[in-house]
Amino acid sequence: MADVVWDKQKTYKLIELIESSPELWNCTLKEYRDRQLKAKCMETIAQKLEMSSAEVGRKLHNLRCQMNSELRKIKNKKSGAGADETVKSSWEFFDSLKFMTGISECVKTVGTVPNAFVSYLFYY
Numbered sequence: 056m057a058d059v060v061w062d063k064q065k066t067y068k069l070i071e072l073i074e075s076s077p078e079l080w081n082c083t084l085k086e087y088r089d090r091q092l093k094a095k096c097m098e099t100i101a102q103k104l105e106m107s108s109a110e111v112g113r114k115l116h117n118l119r120c121q122m123n124s125e126l127r128k129i130k131n132k133k134s135g136a137g138a139d140e141t142v143k144s145s146w147e148f149f150d151s152l153k154f155m156t157g158i159s160e161c162v163k164t165v166g167t168v169p170n171a172f173v174s175y176l177f178y179y
């Protein structure tokens with residue numbers, strides 16, 4: 056199968072479809088743990104976009120990784136101008152993916168670091 060070219064329009068459509076399917080990204084829902092439901096949802100999205108569910112899953116993973124990277128950059132950015140200055144990502148899909156923030160760190164792990172969290176959304 057040939058690689059899919061993701062233009063902005065396809066990417067925004069994917070983000071819209073993902074946002075309307077919280078079982079794929081909201082780990083506070085019991086449906087999030089249902090692998091069959093998630094696979095069916097991914098297949099439905101893939102059909103709407105006319106591509107394979109594997110390609111949709113790959114793109115979702117990439118978008119989520121980039122979003123986490125942008126959030127880390129914002130968190131770690133040191134502002135020389137003062138604390139009142141707000142730092143914003145310049146990544147074009149950042150605002151569209153904000154619905155995922157805040158719930159990405161919901162699985163508590165047991166380890167040497169207290170209150171350590173694992174962030175994963177798209178494993179199914």
